[in-house]
Amino acid sequence: MRERIPVVVQGRRTRRSSVARALWTGAELAVTLGVVLLLLVVHQLWWTNRQAWDEARDRVTQLERQWDTGRPPGPGRGGAPGSGDGPVDGARTPPGGAPARPAARTPAAPPPGLAYAVLRIPRIGVTAPVAQGIGKAAVLDRGYVGHYPRTAQPGATGNVALAGHRxxxxxxxxxxxxLRPGDTVRIDTADARYTYVVRQILPRTTPGDGTVIADVPHSTTHPAYRFTAPDAYLTLTTCTPEFTSTYRMVVWAVLRSTQSR
Incomplete structure (x- = not known):
């Protein structure tokens, strides 16, 4: 009687081991990728805000300290308000006085990237420095509000156009x-506090709707949103919907009062 020699088949086991290693490697890569993505989200949604809030708060403090101690203000200092055409499109005379008169000329623009004013919006708790320009690295990503080049300076006739991250x-x-019509928006500078009153809100328009920051602002895309006469305007712009840059939201306000320092 012949003795049978057992035969061990390893091919199937080897294939199973290879599949297991591949699955394990894929799982490790998926977990690593998930951790990296989570860190990126935390960086964007938390860390960039913390950095920008700290820098913006410090810059506001520096500006206010300079103004309070009487140091010479930075570029962009202008003269006292002058003549103007008065309120338009339903603007009302503030209680107890005549409507504010915008400045007759626009002060010189500050150097790019310089924070020279403070924007305050009480309704939504905003206190942010205003810097010249709308570049991301130099202005917007620092938590600042950016002033569109070639638009009016605070208090002047024309349109003070500002942009900020949402x-x-x-x-x-x-x-x-x-924000709602009737809300106040203030801009503090070395010379004065300018108080604007919200008049119109354009919830959504295209990024190319450039006339929203014209001297007499209006929307080419949505003609129903417009002003028709010169005055001292303030325009606030930001991206919409949230976490996208598909469209722009626009808030328009008109100068109501000027308080000298």
Whole structure:
């Protein structure tokens, strides 16, 4: 009687081991990728805000200290308000006095990137420095509000056009959609405090709708939103919907009062 020799088949086991290693490697890569993505989200939604809030708060403090101690203000200092055409499109005379008169000329623009004013929006709790320019690295990503080049300076006839992030990097305009007609928006400079009153809100328009920051602002895309006469305007712009840059939201205000320092 012949003795049978057992035969061990290893091919199937080897294949199973290879599949297991591949699955394990894929799982490790998926977990690593998930951790990296989570860290990126935390960086964008939390860390960039923390950095921008700290820098913006420090810059506001520096500006106010300079103004309070009587140091010479930075570039952009202008003269006293002069003549103007008065309120338009339903603007009302403030209680106890005549409507504010905008300045007759626009002060010189400050150097790019310089924070020279402070924007305050009480309804949504915004206090942010205003810097010249709308570049991301130099202005917006620092938590600042950016002043569009070639638009009017605060208090002057024309249109003071400002831009700010709605999400990340300080997101000063996160809740801009909560503003309503009649709300106040203030801009403090070395010379004066300018108080504007919200008149119109354009919830959504295209990024190419450039006439929203014209001297007499209006929307080419949505013609029903417009002003028709010269005055001292303030325009606030930001991206919409949140976490996208598909469209722009626009808030328009008109100068109501000027308080000299």
């Amino acid at each position: 999400n990340t990097h300080g997101e000063p305009f996160r809740h801009l959609d909560r």
